Amino acid sequence: MNGLLLALAALVVQDPEVLAIRGETVHTAAGEPIQNGVVVCSGGKIVAVGPAGSITIPGGATVLEAAVVTPGLVDAHSVVGLAGWLNQNHDQDQIERSGPLQPELRAIDAYNPREELVAWLRSFGVTTVHTGHAPGAVITGQTLIAKTRGDTVEQSVFVPFAMVAATIGVGATGDEKPAPGTRAKAVAILRQELVRASEYRAKLEGDEPPDRDLRLEALATVLAGERPLLVTAHRAHDIAAALRVRAEFDLRMVLDGGAEAYLMLDELRAAGVPVIVHATMARARAERRNLSMETPHLLQEAGIPVALQSGYESYVPKTRVVLFEAAIAARYGCSFDDALRLVTIDAARILGVDRRVGSLEVGKDADLGLYDGDPFEYTTHCVGVVIEGEAVSAEVR
Amino acid sequence: MIQLFLALSLPLCTPSAPQQDATTAFVGARLIPISGPEIAEGVLLVRGGKIVAIGAAADIEVPAGSTVRDVHGKTILPGLICTHSHIGQPAGADRSAPIQPEVRVLDSIDVRHASLQRAQAGGLTCANVMPGSGHLLSGQTVYLKLRDGETIDDLLIRDSGGGIAGGIKMANGTNSRRDPPFPGTRAKSAALVRSKYVAAQTYRDKIARAAGDAAKLPPRDLALEALVEVLEGKRVVHHHTHRHDDILTVLRLAEEFGFRVVLHHVSDGWKVADEIAAAKAPCSIIVIDSPGGKQEALGVDYKTGGVLERAGVSVSFHTDDSITDSRLFLRSPALAVRAGMSREKALAAVTLEAARQLDLDARIGSLEVGKDADLAVLDGDPLSVYTLVHETWVEGELVFDLADEKDRLIALGGDGAGDLTDIHQCCGGVR
Structure with a gap:
């Protein structure tokens, strides 16, 4: 815990380009949990994720550690x-x-x-x-x-x-x-509005576009x-x-x-x-x-x-x-x-944002949650939060 | 869940109505007595609705003829006690005045409402059911035993003289501020309360001076009568209060009139912990998922329990049901432990300490010989999210059983759960 806090404190000062997160257990939401796993982040993205033995943490990287790491x-x-x-x-x-x-x-x-x-x-x-x-x-x-x-x-x-x-x-x-x-x-009103939006949309594609109507435009999309x-x-x-x-x-x-x-x-x-x-x-x-x-x-x-x-x-x-x-x-x-x-x-x-977020996979946004135990347990704490490679919270809650 | 399905595949357990002399033996569970150290593998004997023996399995002999319940692998806590609840759809004072001590919430409670069964499903065996906080004083509260009953009388707790156990509900801060005749400011709120208690003192003194002479007695006034009970310490004030300065106002009034008070909610309690401790005022805390909802509750913090504990304050938790769900009452002490409260005090806060705040600790709150056999039987550690309440017992009677289909619907919800009201008769009156 203290190590983590120190690391986070150091991070804020250094503002490094590379951040590595070590987890005793890393839940990627993209396969089996990784024991003793590492996630490396650079440029706001995840550039590597896997067991510690398979990942080389770049020299100079700031390293955070937690018992359990999850996707943000x-x-x-x-x-x-x-x-x-x-x-x-x-x-x-x-x-x-x-x-x-x-x-x-x-x-x-x-x-x-x-x-x-x-x-x-x-x-x-x-x-x-x-x-x-x-x-x-x-x-x-x-x-x-x-x-x-x-x-x-x-x-x-x-x-x-x-x-x-x-x-x-x-x-x-x-x-x-x-x-x-x-x-x-209520359903009748909804259907009538969707009918109007359908007609509006059809007109948009015709020769004489209708006057712009923000309400119907939103529904047309x-x-x-x-x-x-x-x-x-x-x-x-x-x-x-x-x-x-x-x-x-x-x-x-x-x-x-x-x-x-x-x-x-x-x-x-x-x-x-x-x-x-x-x-x-x-x-x-x-x-x-x-x-x-x-x-x-x-x-x-x-x-x-x-x-x-x-x-x-x-x-x-x-x-x-x-x-x-x-x-x-x-x-x-x-x-x-x-x-x-x-x-x-x-x-x-x-x-519809799974290409960017939701799992720990190479190429996705470096968004992570760090916990000192099973994240679901009442008595576990969230000990760090990373968004796009930046430690945004060192609060223990 | 696997355990749950296994349980369901077994024949439903329908013990016959316990006889006064029959002994039920709970054998093999981890026992958490609260009043003493945990017993890893214990035996608890129940007879006549009371605990008659408790100890390590090796030390307790199960009498011949006992009904034995094998609870190996389970954990037994004293039945949980909620010091502030609104189960049974209580409705106290009306809009006619800000202070209505004559109103008894027991006259409004629907004991067949599913909220009482949901409370049983959470392991609760006792609750202080209160009117709301929209008044400076919204009426008399009632301490209910969550027996399977059909009328409010079946659930009351009576003293040896037949008196009904309960307190009185007061509030300050913003909830009780409204258009006249309600107060518009904090100072006016305190002034209205003060003048009413002065009237109660006068009434009390007139009665004393009459010395039993009917001709000299003042006309009987139910409102002042209830406040005299407060002045005499017979009725505890349960006081809704959030902001630090409002908390101190309550302490000031309590000192001025000498009433006994439990401070409820205490969102800002962590800011004035030393003052609360100095006043020896117990606190009943709400634990809620996020702060705010109103300006005076911005300070809500999971750490309150731990801060007050370290200051030496008596702490209980409450559901404020339906603000939080009685079925998940153990979340409250668990989240307090997350933020620094000791495990021991957190568990006491939903059992023995809660009983003390309701003056019921001679009867309930711990697993001790002579106390009511009010039990919560769990399948794991009380502070784990994965732990489920399997059984709840009140005075030796099974009032919730997760293996029972109807009880399971109450515990988890599902099709028809919203229509449950009169469910005691679900099994022909036999459980």
């Missing part, structure tokens, strides 16, 4: 940076209630990379976060993918427009206008398959409605939440829809009342791509931590490796 964790869906820790109106930008359909709202126009909750996630080894507009209206806006460092959107965000966030079910309805009052009305529609749905019948919309418009879709996804395994697999399941410890109430702590395991067992999220709940905690959520998945059915996949490589694949 990927939080597959959050609202941090739009939702702040104060929970006051002035730092809650995750949902705009002026209308039910606002796909033109760009997450980058609201994301605060200096938000304390971002730093909080980072301190547990989360290096990538998919964040943006929350569930709570038919379409609430866009999402982005960021590294958990940097002081500006430009420094932190690497996918400015990741998905369009939609909600199906009671979460999309409300008693006050302009929210639709029923489930069926979904219809063009450039990005998925992220649909939050929990009840089985709401998931079924989402799959109907997917089939009707031939969309790429990612299911978010999915409290009852275990009842829809065949349908989800047939539709090829991955699931970013609710936080494992999310409260079992309202639409999530039938959630199961085994859902990640059941989805994996069924061969459905699945990742975990810190999620969005309106009261405390202002964010959950995917490290803790994966630990609970490991408690309830998942093997260690399968639980780790939920917050590393499988999350990266669902987000």
Whole structure:
């Protein structure tokens, strides 16, 4: 521990070009764990990974050591940076209630990379976060993918427009206008808007382009398959409605939440829809009342791509931590490796960023989490975090 | 999980209703008594709802005719005690006034609500069920034994005189600030509390002066009556408080009126640990996944338990269910250990120390002869994420069994879990 702290302290001073991380166990999320492994980073990328005997650490490299090394964790869906820790109106930008359909709202126009909750996630080894507009209206806006460092959107965000966030079910309805009052009305509004966007897209390709419409333009990119529609749905019948919309418009879709996804395994697999399941410890109430702590395991067992999220709940905690959520998945059915996949490589694949993050492989971003034991154990500490070859946290937490 | 499936493949265990003279012997488990050193392979004998013997397997003779439960490989803790919970959908004071001591939360609790069964699934056997924090004083709390009961009376804890065990809930800081008649500032909050306690002192003194003469007694006032119990130390104040200065305000009022207080949440407790220790005020801590949610909770830190422990403060943890999930209550002491608390004090904080804070340590909180047979049977170390609660026993009766299909649904969730309410009758009333 002391050695690590000294090494990190030295690192900050030296700002070396080459960083090597030694782990008694290195979980790469790309094969079997490596005992006594080494990861060498240069230029922000991983340039070598393997057993210590097979890797030559360049002279002058700064060396970090930890009992356990993992890929930097990927939080597959959050609202941090739009939702702040104060929970006051002035730092809650995750949902705009002026209308039910606002796909033109760009997450980058609201994301605060200096938000304390971002730093909080980072301190547990989360290096990538998919964040943006929350569930709570038919379409609430866009999402982005960021590294958990940097002081500006430009420094932190690497996918400015990741998905369009939609909600199906009671979460999309409300008693006050302009929210639709029923489930069926909410789906009708969604379908009508997708029809309009289809027509807009067709006109874009015709001889007389339409006047520019930011809302339809955003949805047209979904219809063009450039990005998925992220649909939050929990009840089985709401998931079924989402799959109907997917089939009707031939969309790429990612299911978010999915409290009852275990009842829809065949349908989800047939539709090829991955699931970013609710936080494992999310409260079992309202639409999530039938959630199961085994859902990640059941989805994996069924061969459905699945990742975990810190999620969005309106009261405390202002964010959950995917490290803790994966630990609970490991408690309830998942093997260690399968639980780790939920917050590393499988999350990266669902987000479409697996070429850069999610595993420790040569050529990928040098994002790592360092732990003094089994990362899932309550009493283990995160003792270091590396993002793109830079030690960004030496905090012991 | 493999163990779980094996367990499910066995015939479901449905012990008959225990008889008063029948002995149940838990044989072979690692016992963590809290009140003494761990026993690697022990025997625990239960009769009439009480612990009648505990010791190393070699030292304890299992009486002939005992029902023997082979618990080799398991770990047994005293049943967990949560010093601050909202299971059973309690609703205390209403919007009519900021201070409502006459309101008893026991008159609102739905004991058939699944949240009570989820608490049993977490190894809890006792909880201080409280009204909320949206008032300066939101009512009388009730300490419940998590027996399988059908009415609130089945769950109450009574003293020898028939009195019902419970405290009173107070709050300061921002939650209790609202439009009039609620206070708008911190100083007004304290002033309202002070004047109410002064009224209670006056009421108490009038009763004393009447010396039993009915003609001289003041008209009976249920609110002041409850506050007199507080002034006399019969009813502990459970005080929601987060910010360092709010914590000190509670200590000031407690000293002024001489009431006994347990400080709850104490987000900033680590900043005023010495002051809390000097006041000998016990603390009931919440452990939450991230700080914030409101300005006064920005200081929430996993280290609070350890800092208070080192200052010499009595520490318990609470779920604040549904703020945190009772099924995962052991996360709280475990995360405190992560941040520096000792393992021994962390385990005591969900058992014996919690019992002390509720004045129930003569009955519960440790595995000792003569105490209630309230047990949590685990399949591993209490502070490991991989450890599951397999059984929960209250007064010698099995109230949660992971091998039981319905109980498993409560523990893990799943199809129909959200519709569970009246589940005691699931097995014909027999468990």
